[in-house]
Amino acid sequence: MRNFALEGASVLRLNFFDCWRNGRVPTAFWWSLWLLFGLHLLLGAALGLSVDEAHYALYAAHPALSYFDHPPMVGWIQWPLVALDAPTPVLRAVPGLLWLLTVLMIYRLGEQIGLRAGAPDARQVGWWAVLAVLPAPLMHILAIGLLPDTLLMLWSVAMMDLTLRLMDAQTLRKPEPWLVLGVLLGVAGLSKYTAIFSACAVALCLFSAHGPRLLRQPWLWLALLVAAVLVSPVLIWNAQNNWVSFVYQAHHGAGSVWRASNVARFLVLQLLTYGPLLCLGLFAVGKVSPTDRWLFAFFALPFAVLAFMAGGGSSLPHWTAPAWVALAPLSGLALSQVQTQWPLRALMAVQVAACLALALLMVSGGMPFLEGRVASAESSDPPNPFADLLGWDAAGARAKQLAQAQGIDAVAVQNWTLASRIGWYARPLKVFVLEDRFDQFDLWAGKLKPGGRVLLVDWSQQSYQTPLGVHGFTRCEALDHLNVQRFGYDVSFFDFYVCDGWSGLPQPVLKGPAASAP
Secondary structure, three states: OHHHHHHHHHHOOOOHHHHHHHOOOOHHHHHHHHHHHHHHHHHHHHOOOOHHHHHHHHHHHOOOOOOOOOOOHHHHOOHHHHHOOOOHHHHOHHHHHHHHHHHHHHHHHHHHHHHHOOOOOHHHHHHHHHHHHOOOHHHHHHHHOOOHHHHHHHHHHHHHHHHHHHOOHHHHOOHHHHHHHHHHHHHHHOOOOOHHHHHHHHHHHHHHHHHHHHHHOHHHHHHHHHHHHHHHHHHHHHHHOOOHHHHHHHHHHHOOOOOHHHHHHHHHHHHHHHOHHHHHHHHOHHHOOOOHHHHHHHHHHHHHHHHHHHOOOOOOHHHHHHHHHHHHHHHHHHHHOOOOOHHHHHHHHHHHHHHHHHHHHHHHOOOOOOOOOOOOOOOOOOOOHHHHHOOHHHHHHHHHHHHHHHOOOEEEEOOHHHHHHHHHHOOOOEEEEOOOOOOHHHHHHOOOOOOOOEEEEEEOOEOEOOOEHHHOEOEEEEEEEEEEEEOOEEEEEEEEEEEEOOOOOOOOOEOHHHHHOO
């Protein structure tokens, strides 16, 4: 057991202080990582939780074996902090630390690949692998907000590192690496369903290195048993809930009508959100040994499947993040061999500028560039995408005050995307989604019963007509109006109503310019 623990620690450990002390990479480089970690915390402290973050924080507030749309790890890992009612900046230390560990693992893996590829200085390969990741704008979003992909990034590079070691015949016969692999496969499966792609990549790499004799290795089957036991909560929960997660994921993955234009749009968005430096890893596949080339599967498998899914309109940019971090070591190998450095520096400068601009827009709510973008029925302005992170804490606090004054124990919204933030900031009030669909909020609160009375919350950036009559309430009375400002500029607003006499027949209708928003 002690060997197993040591082996597990070594998978997620980079000898950081030895690197620093021995001067293997510049001291300024290491300090920059800690500086970025601190900047992530500061930026996270200045912003409210996003839709997904609030949803997964509610996972932690409702501990369970699994959940409707995702496995439970993203909730479990922050459960202790949520149980202690930790503030948002503390919650955001979790993705920050996961990001830091991921970056250190990328360096370690890049250095190993550099050694195996016969690079003149393997340390430079690791350094460049990290430099390929740091200017990628979307990676910093995942370092601030805890999403399942934040977890899967770390598990993916850790599995890639361990797979590289298990491709060696001597390591193959040791039990500890296999047990650690089983744990990594298990926690990855508890993090996101797309972890199956990383598991397939592990299988391809090991089978290419060892052939059919791999199947005669008893430790392989023990690793699979460990992984199955760890993932079992997801299976147990789904068995208890009519396999609702798998049904949802099957429909969600199928998307709608497949179009090549959607794939092209997806690829352009990938280039913008992850940057061209990481793409250079595609040109380094031929620079490693034939056996090591199979490591490319950690990128190719998930990216190809998600690109295909994008054709049906069912793939989001951050879903590919684990694939890109798996490509980063190969990107480091390619970048370390570039003779002319100024184009790389220019690309890096552009990407860094994009990251800084994005951070400033997020903090300011898009102001003053998007001044007046307060979408409503009275305004022709389109929604402000940066308003999404502002004002929900104040709205939640106001909702709790109004609900208490009216003797109401629940709030309602007309779209599921609005439920998580008001649910998080107005907790412990129940949240009802007045929409004809089934989701996690139905499992938590159920459907609002006919004749029910609630506090209805409407947000200007996704505003709905007040539901009255056959498809709404008997009566809705306006209670309050809350303006959200940033640096003296109006960003959005919230309207609060007390509604009673619910019909039980939802049919939400968007109003104003938001009606044309996707």
